Amino acid sequence: MDLATIIGLVGGSGLVLSAIIMGGSAKIFLNIPGMLIVFGGTLAVSFIKFSMGDVINSIKVAMKAFMAKLDQPEKVIEEMISYAKIAKNEGLIALESKKPKDAFAAKALRYLSDGLDQGLIEDMLNKDIEIMLQRHATGQGVFKGMGDSAPAFGMIGTLIGLVQMLASMDNPSSIGPAMAVALLTTLYGALAANFICMPLADKLALRSQEELVNKRIIREAAVGIAKGISAMVLEESLKIYLSPKSRNGKNAEKGGKKK
Numbered sequence: 578m579d580l581a582t583i584i585g586l587v588g589g590s591g592l593v594l595s596a597i598i599m600g601g602s603a604k605i606f607l608n609i610p611g612m613l614i615v616f617g618g619t620l621a622v623s624f625i626k627f628s629m630g631d632v633i634n635s636i637k638v639a640m641k642a643f644m645a646k647l648d649q650p651e652k653v654i655e656e657m658i659s660y661a662k663i664a665k666n667e668g669l670i671a672l673e674s675k676k677p678k679d680a681f682a683a684k685a686l687r688y689l690s691d692g693l694d695q696g697l698i699e700d701m702l703n704k705d706i707e708i709m710l711q712r713h714a715t716g717q718g719v720f721k722g723m724g725d726s727a728p729a730f731g732m733i734g735t736l737i738g739l740v741q742m743l744a745s746m747d748n749p750s751s752i753g754p755a756m757a758v759a760l761l762t763t764l765y766g767a768l769a770a771n772f773i774c775m776p777l778a779d780k781l782a783l784r785s786q787e788e789l790v791n792k793r794i795i796r797e798a799a800v801g802i803a804k805g806i807s808a809m810v811l812e813e814s815l816k817i818y819l820s821p822k823s824r825n826g827k828n829a830e831k832g833g834k835k836k
Contacts, residue, residue: 724774731766
């Protein structure tokens with residue numbers, strides 16, 4: 578699980594709950610009709626905007642993004658350089674026995690061991706990357722759509738509550754519950770959008786970029802191996818995907834080892 582996500586969820590929930598408890602009874606913030614309007618309505622609109630498969634897959638992608646930890650680009654480069662050395666010393670067929678954990682890297686090695694042309698390898702890996710980006714964009718779109726819909730349904734709930742309140746002004750006992758629906762649905766909508774949906778969409782976008790960098794490293798490395806580029810030259814060409822700080826760190830580490 579991503580540590581930053583845990584800190585954000587636990588910290589944010591704790592702050593909101595603390596404010597509610599310190600302000601009085603927490604039960605007054607629990608309103609089932611308001612929850613049905615906001616969360617049920619937001620989910621219903623998502624099924625209208627997107628297909629059922631897209632909504633379900635977006636939830637799976639979100640869970641995978643938070644549960645699965647991506648390798649750092651430095652580690653990906655190190656692993657691909659090791660494969661380049663094997664291919665240079667033992668031939669491309671030696672890569673057939675290598676089973677990397679990353680499915681994309683395993684696919685690249687399979688293409689190399691099968692002796693595919695470097696252009697064909699690049700095209701096939703590019704298609705894989707394009708499909709991944711489309712899938713991630715759909716997942717982000719689902720959560721962004723939910724983030725847009727939740728406040729709107731909060732306002733709808735507020736209007737419903739106000740109508741109920743105005744329609745029952747002659748019955749003071751019904752004014753309180755109607756006012757609760759009116760106010761709490763706005764709160765639910767704001768929380769759902771700004772604490773759940775939009776942060777999830779942003780986190781998915783971040784994870785997509787991180788995964789894209791790793792896949793580009795693997796693609797460039799596979800093409801370089803197919804061309805027969807030496808491991809040293811290939812490593813230098815892959816460092817462009819690292820931050821300046823990471824590049825300097827690796828250079829300093831190499832310099833220290835030579836001494």
